[in-house]
Amino acid sequence: MTVAASPVTLDDWFARDLGGLYRPWQADPAPSPELVELNAGLAAELGLDAEALRSPEGVAILAGAAVPAGATPVAQAYAGHQFGNYSPRLGDGRALLLGELTDPAGHRHDLHLKGSGRTPFARGGDGKAPLGPMLREYVISEAMHALGIPTTRSLAVTTTGEAVVRDGRRQPGAVLARTAASHLRVGTFQYAAATRDADLLRRLTDHAIARHHPDAAHAERPALALLEAVVEAQASLVARWMDVGFVHGVMNTDNTTISGETIDYGPCAFLDAYDPATVYSSIDHGGRYAFGNQPQIVQWNLARLAESLLTLIDDDTDTAIALATDAVSGFGATFLRHRSTGLHAKTGLTDEHGELVEDLLRLLGEQHPDHTRFFRGLSAAARGDVSPVRDLVVDRDAVDAWLDRWRAALEAQDRPVEQSAAAMDRVNPVYIPRNHQVEVALDAAIAGDLAPFERLVDVVTQPYDERPGLDEYAKGDPSATGYVTYCGT
Incomplete structure (x- = not known):
């Protein structure tokens, strides 16, 4: 159905311009759509009314149960090399492009549904998605955005009122509504x-x-x-x-x-x-x-x-x-x-020190420290406390030798070492979506408890500011060996 008083108004630029690269399509019915998570901050950036999106009409659009004003839903066509093997016809097998919206700054964004049912490009399965993977994309894509990395973004996750079974596990069916500069690949x-x-x-x-x-x-x-x-x-x-x-x-x-x-x-x-x-x-x-x-x-x-x-x-x-x-x-x-620019910023170096940076990567490859904690620890080392770095490696003599050279380079720069340390804190996160924390949050959400998920989203979307009470989110999983993810996740 089309929503008359739609909380979202879309353009159909892709559909108008690129006939031959899509099939018009509709999402599968969602018997009882319910909003699980709404990204109110992103909604505001897009010029959308978050409260309107929370209304029954808004939730119906986010779940694919209704078509917003101006939309021409299409399943996009594309090919691709998957693990090096060419497939001439892939396309949106379980997704739909609803259309484009323009934010208050004049920038265009795709509004896209994922998990909305089979399309003509589906390659098996029902085209639907379980709740866990949709929440996974939500938290990781929002973490990437907070880290300053260009990414599609997650506007909302809704459940459809149906159950989906994957790998013998029954979960609520869900749809992710995401935005992107476009879905051209x-x-x-x-x-x-x-x-x-x-x-x-x-x-x-x-x-x-x-x-x-x-x-x-x-x-x-x-x-x-x-x-x-x-x-x-x-x-x-x-x-x-x-x-x-x-x-x-x-x-x-x-x-x-x-x-x-x-x-x-x-x-x-x-x-x-x-x-x-x-x-x-x-x-x-x-x-x-x-x-x-x-x-x-x-x-x-x-x-x-x-x-x-x-x-x-x-x-x-x-x-x-x-x-x-x-x-x-x-x-x-x-x-x-x-x-090189990124690594120099992460190590607080304003001058060119290619050999020093290369030696650090070689040292990391030999010692295998926690990646995030090591780089965050460098600002403490710049201020005189090397323990956050030394405690992560086995060969402390090797890291001490590198730290001595690095500290000398910092002190030789035009800016004070404290300024370098502060600059490093702005590019080296304290918090990332730690793999074990993601799994804990998703398991709880599937079981009906969203609090751990919402807590994790709050943590990883403020990645650079160390906050009291969040120590566990800054730690790796001590038992993390052989962590595995799947294409359906």
Whole structure:
């Protein structure tokens, strides 16, 4: 049904521009929708009335049981390489794009439902989602936003009134309403290119440029400029993932956005112990998407985007290939620039100290300290208390030697050491969504107790300010060996 006095008014820009890249569709009925969690802060940023969203009409929209004014719900089409294997037809198998809304600052955002039932792109299953995974995406995506990392965001989680069974476990069925700069992916371009419809690929490229990288429209080769802009955005994004120890877990080309936002929080987690080989996905047996492999995987995905754009980059195939190759080859230097900037900020260094930073990464790889606590402890070490850092390693002589060199570098800078320590506290979080804390909160929520979940959301959305009574949220799980997440999570 369409809501007459809708608390949300949407545009249908994607649907108007990009026929051929979607199927019009409706969400499955939600017999008895109930609001579980509403992100009132995000609603305010979007110019939405939180109380109206809490009304029966608002909850019906958030659950997919009603269509807001101006909306043309569609299931988006895209292809993708999943673990390196190409699938020509993926698409929104259990999701719908309701449309776009414009916030008070004039920025467009997709409003998208996840877990709203099967679509023509469904690849098995009922297209519905259990409550736990939807709450998981809510808390982790909001934590990422609080950490300053570009990401889709979670507006609300609603239950549908139906039960969903996954892996023998019965849970309430749920829908996540999320927002994004858009849901355009590398896989969207792969799909359009595979149709061999030149007009469709050009319309998609023009749409992506207008929406995300408008300066590319004025370039000599707009499609090449788009590719270069996405290379820059993705290099910056993955460097920020590495800064906070985030492991995405399923970096397929259909999960690589044109906007440079993090998308699809399935088998993702944060490092406890620092180890580049860390894998959390149950199906990543070869470590393709391990923590330390993320930069080269993104570059590989960007090469697939480049292939999709070749016909628009230049009429001459050899010229197009050469130009696209140069653009993708530039990813390495761009990523290292962003990564170096992040690591220098995390260590309080304003001058260039590449060797010192590289030696730190080598030391971390040998000692495997808690990633978050180690970097947060550096500000204490700068102030003279090295115990928060030394207590995390086995080889204290090695860390002492590095700390001596690092302290000398800090003291040689133009700003006082205390200013450096304060700057480090602004980029090194105290709190992240610790894997064991996430599981505790989700188990309680599924059982009907939302208090631990809401407490966790409060903690991780204020990640830099140490607060009394939250010591447990700053600690890793002492028994954390072999933590595993799943694609359905």
